[in-house]
Amino acid sequence: MDIFYNVDGIGDVLIIPLKEGDRYQIQHDRIGDIVRIKNEHNEVIGYNIFQASEHFSFLQVGKMTLTEDMLRKIQKLFTTHQLNDDLDFDLSAKFVVGYVQEKKQHENADKLSVCQVDVGEEVLQIVCGAPNVEAGQHVVVAKVGATMPSGLKIKPTELRGVPSHGMICSQKELGLPNAPKEKGIYVLNNSYEVGSAFNI
DSSP: OEEEEOTTTTOSEEEEEOSOOOTTTOEEEEETTEEEEEOTTSOEEEEEEESHHHHOSOOOSEEEEOOHHHHHHHHHHHHHTTOOOOOOOOOSOSEEEEEEEEEEEOTTOTTOEEEEEEOSSOEEEEEEOOTTOOTTOEEEEEOTTOBOTTSOBOOOEEETTEEEOSEEOOTTTTTOTTOOSSOOOOEEOTTSOTTOBOOO
């Protein structure tokens, strides 16, 4: 799960996005330095914590991966403000090393493949359009809930009628330096452990 801090661009605010919402339908309430943001269904879709540098020492400019230690400090601030919201966030890695167990031709699209990808704790079905994907490869998988460097949020989807849960990534999609211009997924060597986090 990613949180964001940009003191120059936005100010001294820690942004904790949980769900997407219609910016014209949101409502919010403020408890001290904590702003709780809700959608039209009264579901919490995020928090903004103002004067963040006065509350936290872990802040870095840009995107940060939320850790257990960071979450404990945020929970402590909530408790101090007598805000009893459930902060049971999913902190599992969203970019992981996967192993392509199987690749089949998509029945409704010549340029798409349907892959079964082992990501450690589960096997995901991912529809992939890369020309170089093959069974037996170690790859980088963006799981559902991941936010790509481009800002794209990975969601469960269907491509030409076939469910897909995640994305097998190219170097360009991962924002890696010197990414090749030609299309294709990033194939890792076999030394990478399946299910381990891939840091971008």
